[in-house]
Amino acid sequence: MIIGANPTIDDGVKLGYRTGRKIADHTLRIGDDACIRFGSVIYGGTIIGNKFATGHNVTIREENVIGDGFNVWNCTTIDYGCKIGSGVKIHCNCYVAQFTVIEDNAFMAPGVTIANDIHPGCEHSADCMKGPHIETGVQIGVNVTLLPFIRIGAHSVIGSGAVVTKDIPAGSVVVGNPGRVICSIHDLKCQTGLTDQPYAHVLLHGSVDLEQNGR
Amino acid sequence: MIIGANPTIDDGVKLGYRTGRKIADHTLRIGDDACIRFGSVIYGGTIIGNKFATGHNVTIREENVIGDGFNVWNCTTIDYGCKIGSGVKIHCNCYVAQFTVIEDNAFMAPGVTIANDIHPGCEHSADCMKGPHIETGVQIGVNVTLLPFIRIGAHSVIGSGAVVTKDIPAGSVVVGNPGRVICSIHDLKCQTGLTDQPYAHVLLHGSVDLEQNGR
Amino acid sequence: MIIGANPTIDDGVKLGYRTGRKIADHTLRIGDDACIRFGSVIYGGTIIGNKFATGHNVTIREENVIGDGFNVWNCTTIDYGCKIGSGVKIHCNCYVAQFTVIEDNAFMAPGVTIANDIHPGCEHSADCMKGPHIETGVQIGVNVTLLPFIRIGAHSVIGSGAVVTKDIPAGSVVVGNPGRVICSIHDLKCQTGLTDQPYAHVLLHGSVDLEQNGR
Numbered sequence: 001m002i003i004g005a006n007p008t009i010d011d012g013v014k015l016g017y018r019t020g021r022k023i024a025d026h027t028l029r030i031g032d033d034a035c036i037r038f039g040s041v042i043y044g045g046t047i048i049g050n051k052f053a054t055g056h057n058v059t060i061r062e063e064n065v066i067g068d069g070f071n072v073w074n075c076t077t078i079d080y081g082c083k084i085g086s087g088v089k090i091h092c093n094c095y096v097a098q099f100t101v102i103e104d105n106a107f108m109a110p111g112v113t114i115a116n117d118i119h120p121g122c123e124h125s126a127d128c129m130k131g132p133h134i135e136t137g138v139q140i141g142v143n144v145t146l147l148p149f150i151r152i153g154a155h156s157v158i159g160s161g162a163v164v165t166k167d168i169p170a171g172s173v174v175v176g177n178p179g180r181v182i183c184s185i186h187d188l189k190c191q192t193g194l195t196d197q198p199y200a201h202v203l204l205h206g207s208v209d210l211e212q213n214g215r
Numbered sequence: 216m217i218i219g220a221n222p223t224i225d226d227g228v229k230l231g232y233r234t235g236r237k238i239a240d241h242t243l244r245i246g247d248d249a250c251i252r253f254g255s256v257i258y259g260g261t262i263i264g265n266k267f268a269t270g271h272n273v274t275i276r277e278e279n280v281i282g283d284g285f286n287v288w289n290c291t292t293i294d295y296g297c298k299i300g301s302g303v304k305i306h307c308n309c310y311v312a313q314f315t316v317i318e319d320n321a322f323m324a325p326g327v328t329i330a331n332d333i334h335p336g337c338e339h340s341a342d343c344m345k346g347p348h349i350e351t352g353v354q355i356g357v358n359v360t361l362l363p364f365i366r367i368g369a370h371s372v373i374g375s376g377a378v379v380t381k382d383i384p385a386g387s388v389v390v391g392n393p394g395r396v397i398c399s400i401h402d403l404k405c406q407t408g409l410t411d412q413p414y415a416h417v418l419l420h421g422s423v424d425l426e427q428n429g430r
Numbered sequence: 431m432i433i434g435a436n437p438t439i440d441d442g443v444k445l446g447y448r449t450g451r452k453i454a455d456h457t458l459r460i461g462d463d464a465c466i467r468f469g470s471v472i473y474g475g476t477i478i479g480n481k482f483a484t485g486h487n488v489t490i491r492e493e494n495v496i497g498d499g500f501n502v503w504n505c506t507t508i509d510y511g512c513k514i515g516s517g518v519k520i521h522c523n524c525y526v527a528q529f530t531v532i533e534d535n536a537f538m539a540p541g542v543t544i545a546n547d548i549h550p551g552c553e554h555s556a557d558c559m560k561g562p563h564i565e566t567g568v569q570i571g572v573n574v575t576l577l578p579f580i581r582i583g584a585h586s587v588i589g590s591g592a593v594v595t596k597d598i599p600a601g602s603v604v605v606g607n608p609g610r611v612i613c614s615i616h617d618l619k620c621q622t623g624l625t626d627q628p629y630a631h632v633l634l635h636g637s638v639d640l641e642q643n644g645r
Contacts, residue, residue, distance in 0.1 A: 012227070012442070014468050038229050038256055039272065041468055041486050056256050057272050057290065057469065057487050059504045074274045075290045075308070075487065075505045077522045077540075092292045092310045093328070093505070095522045095540035095572070107335055110292075110310035111328035111360075113523070113541035113572045115590050118621060120537055120569040122628035139335040142310070142328045143360040143378075145541075145573040145591035149621075160330050161360035161378030161392050163573075163591030177392045177591050177607045191333060191364075198337035227442070253444050253471055254487065271471050272487050272505065289489045290505045290523070307507045307525045308543070322550055325507075325525035326543035326575075354550040357525070357543045358575040358593075375545050376575035376593030376607050392607045406548060406579075413552035 004032035004050065013037070016044040019062040021080070031068065049086065067104065082131070097148075100131030103138075109160070111143040118148045135170065137202065145177075155202045157185050171204040219247035219265065228252070231259040234277040236295070246283065264301065282319065297346070312363075315346030318353075324375070326358040333363045350385065352417065360392075370417045372400050386419040434462035434480065443467070446474040449492040451510070461498065479516065497534065512561070527578075530561030533568075539590070541573040548578045565600065567632065575607075585632045587615050601634040 001016040009015070013036050016028040023045045031050035036042065040054045045062035048070060055073035060066075064078055067086030072078065076094040085104035090096065094108050097116035116131040133151040134140075140152075141160035152158070153170030162179040172181040173188060185199040216231040224230070228251050231243040238260045246265035251257065255269045260277035263285060270288035275281075279293055282301030287293065291309040300319035305311065309323050312331035331346040348366040349355075355367075356375035367373070368385030377394040387396040388403060400414040431446040439445070443466050446458040453475045461480035466472065470484045475492035478500060485503035490496075494508055497516030502508065506524040515534035520526065524538050527546035546561040563581040564570075570582075571590035582588070583600030592609040602611040603618060615629040 012229075014442075017468070038232070039254060039469060039487070055292075056274050057254070057505065059486050074292045075272065075523070077485075077504045093290070093308055093523055097540075109330060109332070109335060110312075111326070111541070111573075113590075115539060115572040117539070119587070119618065119628035120539060120571070121567065121585075121587070121632075122620075122625070123631055124620070124622075124624040124628070128622040128624055137336065141335070142330040143326075143358065143573065147590055155336075157334070157336070160328075160362055160380075165590075175393075178605075188334065190337075190339070192339075192343040194339040194343055195337070198334035198339070201338055202336075227444075253447070254469060270507075271489050272469070289507045290487065308505070308523055324545060324547070324550060325527075326541070352551065356550070357545040358541075358573065370551075372550070375543075375577055375595075390608075403549065405552075405554070407554075407558040409554040409557055410552070413549035413554070416553055417551075 001044070002027065002029045003034065004030060006033050008035040010036065010038040012039055014041040017041050019043050019045065019080070021062065023062055026062075043080075055092065073110075085136070097131040098129060101133040103134060103136040103154075105136055106134050106138045106140070108140045109142040109144070112140050112146070113144075114146045116148045132164075155185060155199070155204055157188070157199070171202070216259070217242060217244045218249065219245060221248050223250045225251065225253040227254055229256040232256050234258050234260065234295070236277065238277055241277075258295075270307065288325075300351070312346040313344060316348040318349060318351040318369075320351055321349050321353045321355070323355045324357040324359070327355050327361070328359075329361045331363045347379075370400060370414070370419055372403070372414070386417070431474070432457065432459045433464065434460060436463050438465045440466065440468040442469055444471040447471050449473050449475065449510070451492065453492055456492075473510075485522065503540075515566070527559075527561040529559060531563040533564060533566040533584075535566055536564050536568045536570070538570045539572040539574070542570050542576070543574075544576045546578045562594075585615060585629070585634055587618070587629070601632070 026044035028044045029047045033051045035053040039057040042060045043062040046064040048066040049068035051069045053071045057075045059077045061080035063080045064082045066084040069087045071089040073092040078096045079098045081098045082100045084102045087105040090108045091110040094112045097114040116129045132146045135154040137155040140158045145163040147165045152168045156172045159175035163177040164179040171185045173183050241259035243259045244262045248266045250268040254272040257275045258277040261279040263281040264283035266284045268286045272290045275293045276295040278295045279297045281299040284302045286304040288307040293311045294313045296313045297315045299317045302320040305323045307325040309327045312329040331344045347361045350369040352370040355373045360378040362380045367383045371387045374390035378392040379394040386400045456474035458474045459477045463481045465483040469487040472490045473492040476494040478496040479498035481499045483501050487505045490508045491510035493510045494512045496514040499517045501519040504522040508526045509528045511528045512530045514532045517535040520538045522540040524542045527544040546559045562576045565584040567585040570588045575593040577595045582598045586602045589605035593607040594609040
């Protein structure tokens with residue numbers, strides 16, 4: 001176990017918990033300035049950057065590679081084998097499935113649940129598990145469900161309670177079950193008078209941005 | 216920390232946990248006859264009435280003001296700054312967002328998740344966070360999603376899995392994603408022969424009640 | 431408390447936790463080869479078979495009767511009075527309501543939440559609580575909501591995010607809110623080329639199977 005400078009680690013925390021899976025390296029590596037709160041369990045074999053902070057009763061499994069500034073709140077589980085960028089925040093009661101990819105600065109609100117097995121109970125399940133790929137800056141609302149294999153384009157906003165079943169272009173706003181794209185993030189208006197467009201500061205690259213520019 | 220008479224507090228509980236936020240008063244105040252179970256964490260700076268009971272692995276953050284008879288079950292988080300009346304029961308795996316208001320005798324079934332940020336990632340987010348206002352006696356079914364800002368009228372029943380996106384009149388029954396009002400609670404019939412109308416004992420005041428009286 | 435041969439029990443676990451409910455027998459009985467992980471609580475008055483394994487922060491209440499090979503993962507609660515067969519797996523952040531019946535080899539993905547009270551707040555609620563009946567081999571996707579009283583036929587697959595409000599025939603595929611049957615499990619095709627039909631190995635008995643045979 002290798003923990004960086006200046007950690008704050010509560011009692012009632014387990015670090016380097018040993019998985020029953022056979023893995024090459026059981027070492028837990030955490031960067032500087034970690035804050036790990038009462039009730040959380042971090043497995044050996046995972047690498048986490050600087051300024052890592054947890055809430056309570058968080059579980060992070062083995063073979064995850066996680067960047068700087070990772071915040072993860074109460075009762076969330078990060079299952080094994082995920083790649084998570086820097087600046088990612090995952091709120092309470094979420095489940096991140098094995099082999100999910102989450103790019104920098106993505107956010108998940110409470111209750112977001114990710115699937116990685118399109119046909120549970122299939123005899124070939126173990127060979128085709130794959131979580132979604134969530135691109136940079138994506139904002140995912142409360143109680144959202146994400147299906148396996150899908151890719152959610154950069155800076156998209158997934159509305160609370162949506163069930164996302166297919167690929168989403170960058171900068172999209174998605175709602176409903178099944179989730180459907182209803183507009184671009186640049187079409188959203190502020191409802192409280194603090195600004196005009198809540199996502200005006202987001203510069204999109206690619207098709208949605210071009211479409212915006214052409215309007 | 217000020218705990219009233221006759222508490223039952225398991226080992227493996229944290230009381231008066233200190234928030235990293237700057238608050239005026241870090242004292243935890245709990246009334247008489249509290250029962251706090253293994254794995255739960257209650258932050259300093261919160262006030263809770265008499266006959267408080269938790270399940271396991273509950274987190275209650277700071278600056279909450281909570282009435283008598285509060286029951287909260289396993290793995291639920293009450294985030295900071297909420298106002299919760301008396302006789303409120305919140306079941307397992309729920310998330311109550313900052314600045315939510317819950318009036319007397321409201322009930323949340325397992326998995327209810329509340330949002331308080333209409334545009335996550337907006338640079339003005341911190342200035343417009345506001346949870347919903349849940350009026351007296353509201354009954355919220357399992358896995359329900361509540362959006363920010365909305366007000367749910369007294370004694371409404373929110374069906375399991377609904378996603379409530381706007382204000383709901385008192386005494387409404389709501390289902391679906393997005394949630395829509397399908398009838399009054401007085402239109403619901405008992406399916407098991409134990410009574411005629413399950414909510415006949417609820418006296419509504421205001422438009423829905425008047426509408427009922429006029430039928 | 432009666433624990434069988436060869437248990438692996440972490441510290442930070444509570445076994446035989448005493449319910450406040452009046453029950454005839456507070457003994458916890460667990461079979462051979464149990465593995466109970468940090469943070470979990472198993473109440474007295476429950477019977478569990480061999481090869482029982484938990485994740486972290488699991489709660490299993492009293493008066494449950496559970497078969498062999500039961501796996502239950504992080505932050506899931508099994509409430510009291512359930513009957514659970516052998517080979518059942520229940521993933522993270524699930525809630526199994528009182529009086530639910532789950533037959534052999536059923537699977538619940540993360541976030542599955544079960545209701546047992548059709549009219550919460552009714553004065554007769556306590557007399558008509560009843561969870562769903564989940565038949566053998568049913569596969570339930572992430573964030574699925576199950577209503578009370580319903581019966582889900584053997585080997586059905588409930589798609590992620592579905593809200594199941596009524597009985598489902600054996601071998602059905604269900605999606606949406608409210609959940610509707612869209613096809614038989616034998617109509618599903620593999621999307622990754624590992625097989626033709628992911629559920630070809632499932633032999634259904636009854637109407638759906640007969641329909642299949644007649645095609």
